[in-house]
Amino acid sequence: MKRILITGGAGFIGSHLCEKLINDNNDVICLDNFFTGSKDNIRHLIGNNKFELVRHDVINEYLAEVDQIYNLACPASPIHYQYNPIKTIKTSVMGIINMLGLAKRCKARILQASTSEVYGDPKIHPQVESYWGNVNPIGIRSCYDEGKRCAETLMMDYYRQNQVDIRIARIFNTYGPRMAVNDGRVVSNFIVQALKNEPITVYGDGSQTRAFCYVSDMVDALIKMMNNENNFIGPVNLGNPLEFSILDFAKLIIKLTNSKSKIVFEPLPSDDPVQREPNISLAKEKLNWEPKIDIEEGLRSTIEYFKNII
Ligand code: NAD
Ligand code: UDP
Numbered sequence: 001m002k003r004i005l006i007t008g009g010a011g012f013i014g015s016h017l018c019e020k021l022i023n024d025n026n027d028v029i030c031l032d033n034f035f036t037g038s039k040d041n042i043r044h045l046i047g048n049n050k051f052e053l054v055r056h057d058v059i060n061e062y063l064a065e066v067d068q069i070y071n072l073a074c075p076a077s078p079i080h081y082q083y084n085p086i087k088t089i090k091t092s093v094m095g096i097i098n099m100l101g102l103a104k105r106c107k108a109r110i111l112q113a114s115t116s117e118v119y120g121d122p123k124i125h126p127q128v129e130s131y132w133g134n135v136n137p138i139g140i141r142s143c144y145d146e147g148k149r150c151a152e153t154l155m156m157d158y159y160r161q162n163q164v165d166i167r168i169a170r171i172f173n174t175y176g177p178r179m180a181v182n183d184g185r186v187v188s189n190f191i192v193q194a195l196k197n198e199p200i201t202v203y204g205d206g207s208q209t210r211a212f213c214y215v216s217d218m219v220d221a222l223i224k225m226m227n228n229e230n231n232f233i234g235p236v237n238l239g240n241p242l243e244f245s246i247l248d249f250a251k252l253i254i255k256l257t258n259s260k261s262k263i264v265f266e267p268l269p270s271d272d273p274v275q276r277e278p279n280i281s282l283a284k285e286k287l288n289w290e291p292k293i294d295i296e297e298g299l300r301s302t303i304e305y306f307k308n309i310i
Contacts, residue, residue: 003065005029005108007058007099008072010037012178013113013171016219017070018042022050024223029064033057036075041178058095062102068226069110071099074148076115078141078269079184085143092147093154100158103165111167111226112155114235116276117145118170126243126277129170129235139271152235159233167232169225172239172278176215176298177305187212190250191299191306194259204268206247211277213240214298217291224287232286239278240291256299 004021008014009030014037018030022045030042031054045051056062058073074091075081081088096112103110119127120135135145158164175187193200221238244252250263283289 001025001027002067003027003029005031005064005066005069005102006072007031007070007095008037008074008113010034010039010042010053011072012041012076012176012180013174013215013218014070014072015041015178016176016215017072017222018045018051020219020223022048026050028052029054029066031056031058031062032073036077036080036180036183038180058098059090061098064102066102066106066108069099069103069108070113070222070226071096071110072113074113074144077180077183077185078144081144082140085140088143089147092144092151096151096154100154100164104158104162107165109165109167109226110155111169111222112151113222114152114168114170115144115148116170116172116237116239116278117141118149118152119276120145121271121273122275125275126241126279127237128279129237129282136271140269141271167225167228168234168236169222170235170237171218172213172237172276173210174213174215174218174239176302178215179302181306181310186210186246186249187302188306190253191257191303192310194253194257194261195303195306195310197260199264200250200254200261201266202246202250202263203266203272205265206250206263207245208268208272209243209245209275209277210249211240211243212295212298213238213291214293217293221283221287221289224289228287230286236283236286237278237280238283239280240295241277241280242295243277253299256296257303
């Protein structure tokens with residue numbers, strides 16, 4: 001049994017991580033400011049004596065005695081992270097400084113939820129961890145991309161300078177139940193639009209690609225990365241390598257929901273990455289992990305979730 005702090009624990013991935021770690025008999029502190037997360041995501045855990053909920057903003061210092069820290073606090077959807085870009089970059093940078101300070105003081109192990117966005121609009125495909133990326137430092141996605149890149153830098157500097165026990169996980173597009181209905185990401189948008197028989201909004205011509213990982217696979221990967229004892233600090237890509245064009249993905253959602261929705265094309269937001277697919281060889285080799293949930297199976301359970309809440 002460990003004492004585990006999860007920042008962003010009331011969010012989409014964080015809530016599944018809280019649940020799994022409690023089921024594995026750990027004590028969990030879920031810290032969140034509820035910007036994009038919700039009490040509904042963790043309501044079923046409130047009252048469990050292994051679960052503690054703390055309303056707190058990671059840009060401010062937080063003190064506790066813990067063995068492990070998963071730092072997930074940060075809005076992940078472009079619409080939400082662009083809503084207040086200054087706050088987004090503060091959350092990534094000041095948040096990780098505060099959490100690394102806590103890890104140093106407690107001698108806790110800390111895992112940073114980094115992102116495929118550190119590769120920006122990648123020029124090599126599929127993306128490998130050794131690629132340094134192609135990031136616009138002054139664009140509308142920079143508050144997120146550069147914040148996450150700076151957080152990786154701080155992780156490495158605390159590791160080299162203070163021997164903090166770190167793990168860096170680069171998460172690729174993840175989906176599943178508890179994504180927010182209004183969060184603007186492609187999976188939730190398309191499913192909600194399809195269930196309401198409203199137009200499916202494909203940005204650009206839909207030729208841009210993404211690869212989607214089901215949330216239970218991602219949670220398993222994060223826990224394996226945190227607990228690997230080979231001193232493998234990463235960065236490691238975590239995601240499902242099955243790549244779709246966004247247009248094909250829209251057609252798949254229409255098929256799985258039996259929807260009458262028509263596809264409409266809307267302007268492509270600036271700096272939208274053209275092609276994204278993780279190379280997960282390192283995760284397979286070092287963590288003995290690969291995703292298990294088939295895309296149609298994962299989407300069906302996500303569709304059921306949205307059917308129940310909209
Ligand atoms: P989410 O928006 O559902 O969760 C983020 C959580 O962090 C929310 O509960 C939010 O309220 C909380 N939060 C935001 N700012 C905070 C602050 N200043 N202080 C305290 N809490 C704060 O997003 P998610 O999809 O669950 O993503 C979780 C993490 O994984 C994020 O760090 C994100 O960057 C990373 N990630 C996610 C994906 C994905 O596809 N879901 C991909 C790459 C990286
Ligand atoms: N997208 C889209 N329609 C939507 C939402 C998103 O075509 O209603 C596209 C978006 O332009 C991007 C991809 O789907 O190319 C994935 O977008 P998302 O916001 O989910 O995440 P990203 O991977 O861009 O961070």
